[in-house]
Amino acid sequence: MAQSRTVPASRRRSDAVRNRAQLLEAARRQLADGDDTLALNALARCAGVGIGTAYRHFPNRATLVEGLAADALAAFVTDARSAADDPDPARGLATLLRAGLAGMAGDHVLAEVLRSPHPVCVETIGLSRELGTALGELLDRARAAGAVSPDLGADDLRRLLVGVHTAASAGPHPDAARERYLRVLVAGLAG
Amino acid sequence: MAQSRTVPASRRRSDAVRNRAQLLEAARRQLADGDDTLALNALARCAGVGIGTAYRHFPNRATLVEGLAADALAAFVTDARSAADDPDPARGLATLLRAGLAGMAGDHVLAEVLRSPHPVCVETIGLSRELGTALGELLDRARAAGAVSPDLGADDLRRLLVGVHTAASAGPHPDAARERYLRVLVAGLAG
């Protein structure tokens, strides 16, 4: 598989910057209208750009989803850093997990990005790595406090969080379920 | 939403029975070949039946998936019944969860069916209900034994199981992860 070779965001031509923004804006409009197909043809039409342009910026669905979720993911990374700095690591962990679940519930694309083990865009890859180190620090402290079993790592935390989100979304009253399942997860992490 | 009005399996014309079987067989071939799109047009072609026939038997993706997963779901219901009869409910619960995870890992369509809160085919609806009662009995006994928190019901168990499956599938070494996350779930259920 060839690495998708995107131009660094800093050296994009001005029309390219504008087109990309219009595509993302159109995609957000569609998502807000309850259409989560994110079809590139319709997106190009809706954004007023050529089909080829849409494909140049977002060669596949994953690229588009990562572009849409970038801000939300960055916010989650920030949350993870604060959690790692919490004097009470167990409290920091629980707060972070709750924030992550709320974020995914409010933003489906964030859930999709967190679910995929291998992001494709360089920006997302970077954020993902930063998330990993923040979660790692948090986990080290939480383990020392006895809040997390020693056989669980940072990536396990990401995966379990996505799992709880899936569980909460797979039935009625997802908000109430989210709280219940969060308690299950927190208790389960301690082993 | 109108109930999808399928003819009861007992009174199907013989050609209908055969066509349905051929469609399911073709779908399994496609899945075995790593093609999980389950496109109805291609399916009809591959099964040697008309497009309209494919749509008559499987008016949407969910119907097809449920048709494909019926046997696996029935097997899981049987497992749930045995688990409910286990003299040690905690052991029965853990065994059942492990079996469910193994089943979903080996059969993607089973995972898809268990993830959806509202099956569409009458057969699946029936199996789903039976699963609910079996899980309910198991949970009652497990709660009495202190293995499950009182605020979790049968449908929570289904959803959490699907969640763990998602978590295990969302990264490397799904088999090893499955065991780790199963321990997290079992510990978490006790609260």
Place this chain on the structure above:
DNA sequence: ACCTGAACACCGTTCAAGT
């Protein structure tokens, strides 16, 4: 470096015509 739109293969879905 980037944009455009024609072009092609393919899918989802419907439906009139059949037996």
Place this chain on the structure above:
DNA sequence: ACCTGAACACCGTTCAAGT
């Protein structure tokens, strides 16, 4: 009651032609 295949709208993807 069921099957068939044409038909239509639409999508994914590519690519030659442009600036």
